[in-house]
Amino acid sequence: MFLITDLIALLAANLILTQALGTSTLFIAAGSRKHLLGTALVITIFTTVGSGLAYIVHHLLPEQYADFTLLCYTLIIGVIYVLLLAACYYIGGERFEKYRRYIHISAYNCAVMGTLFTITEKSHMYINYGTLISWVEFGLRAGAGFVIAAFILTAAYRKLNSAKVPSSFRGFPAMLVYLGIISMAIYALK
Amino acid sequence: MNNRRSTVFDGLLGDNTVLSALMVISPVIMCGDTLRNAEALILAFSAITFASVVICSLVPKKLPYAVKIILYAIISSLVYVPVKFLAQEFYPGIITRIGIYFPLLAVNSLIVVQTETKFFRMKKMRMIPSLIFYILGFDIVMLLTAVIRELLAYGTINSRVADLDTLISGLGMPFGGFIFLGLMCGAYRRLRAVFMRRSEERRGSNVSDN
């Protein structure tokens, strides 16, 4: 029962379905189911680690330099990007070529950057976003939201790309409408 | 000649930034519900993207892909600072209206992805007009979406009341943005297919005439 309540809360806070953050990335990754899940997992790493580092930057950066927040976040993502590529190179070995594309797709996009800016915005409005753990948790939740959105899209993938769908709507347009209707249900849930 | 022209205009019609490649769709979905938002986003997007891509074209091509992408993102983040300053100066209130979608424009796919796969493979004289049309492609879709959504959802055009009896408030919501964009995408593809078929027929008839 608590699991269902948690799942509803996770859906209601889903950044893709409620704020359209990372939709383009989701569609790029939607080329195949394998890519979709791979990208979702790498994005979760980016949002979780990124949120933790963003917390530090947010608290260290003086207010008069707030305009440079974007630059700092870009550098954070850059660092994670390089570290992930290096880790993938040393751990993945021969599979590096295969896996590195997930890292390339996941690095700079609205899903990751949007998560960092959303948490920053929330920290200005709510007191309970004042700790490192709350930021990391938010990043993890955002990543989990991407995974859920990926699953939602994967479930309908075959139907949305079926030959029965009119050619002008097959693929991306049908995916947009499909996500729109799911997003509508989530909006009604709130 | 014909070929070259179609490549330059691609971003506007043949390969529209939003409707064909589905790039930069989050701001269209979230902020494309009023003309005022659209106006602000169009200005910010056009300025950031144009300046960033032109500056990024100076980055040495021999660098590793990841390094280049990081550099492009850093450059656009730097371009964002004066654009934000100018926006605050000339359009006060713009930043709060667009919220987090303003900085997110700096890491849009046109800068981070398309630079490497498309623009930097062209010669500079060809890249710049092509880039302009890609930016225009976004601007036009944003404008169209905003006008229709604002009219149907709030019954206004640029905050001026229009005479509409039944308003569909759902169109102003994010889900309305998703659905509307999906419908627009489908309509665009259909139109493109019709135009392509016609131009092929015309080309075919020209060849047979010759």
Next chain:
Amino acid sequence: MTSKLRTERFVWLDIMLTLLTLELMAYFYYGARAVFLGCVCVSVSVAAEIVSLRFMGKNFTADDLTCTSDALILSLMLPAVVDYRIAGIGCLFGVIAAKNIFGGRANMIFSPAAAAYLFMITSWKNQVLQFTEPHVHTGITERASGLVSSASHNFNLTGKLNFTDFELLMGNFPGAAGAVSLLLLIVAALILLFRRDISAGAFIGSIAGTVFMAKLVPAAADTSQSVKYTLAMNMVLFASIYIVSDRRIAPKRDYFAFFYGLFIAVTAYLLVVTDAKENAIVLVSVLFTPVSLGLKNLEKRIDLAIAEQEKQAEEAEVTEEQQDEALAQAQLILSGEEAQDDE
């Protein structure tokens, strides 16, 4: 293929008959306006279906009349006094955005009626959730007055209802025009179940989930009341029959469909209890579409695996038969040689 089409047509006919009965009851309570609303929804849906099929390069056939049942389902979920234009837009959304964009009846993803209702509730919440009292007949062109909240709304907020069991059974309480006549809905459910027009697994799962939750976390003063009121309110019975158990949407195997219905009911109940969300079952059924699609994908895989196994078994049988034949031939040859030796 022909038998499948015939089955589809019979399913549609049965569903239409039950819906028309509910429409008749709506006429009794709310007058000609309820019937006119149904007519508006059906006409708009048929027109939208014809136009969108033309765009898809297809012809409108008798089988495409299934859109009329979706239109009637939607009209029965609405207040009889709702603005016709809103109902029309809802129908357009249901036919075009929720159905034909995905390929129409051959490739259904969402229940058109449920998606359309959700669209209406998110766009015109006040108009969709305000009702007239039963027996208040509003003229076809009249503007409604004296609107009240539904009995479900009051139940969700207070956990109490001031209606007798007879009134509940007959649907003599404020609510959607067709979704309140419980007695008729029970009869409709039984008919559709016996004629296999709806997914039995999904229906039983949905009802079982609601009853289970109503007993586990009572929404009213005592458990029996909780079960009774929970089934009667928030369109639970109506949606369980016409939306959750829709054969086009629910998983095919009863086993999977049961869990699909069960999860929908449990989630919807939790939303009603914690959030007082009116008619939560409709929105949850849309939200659970990916679950249904996932289960259908699983069913396909299972079917493929079974087909593969059967094929292998057949091949194995064939080789066994061949071995037997070879053995028999060898024995024949041997016996022939022995006979020659004897001679």
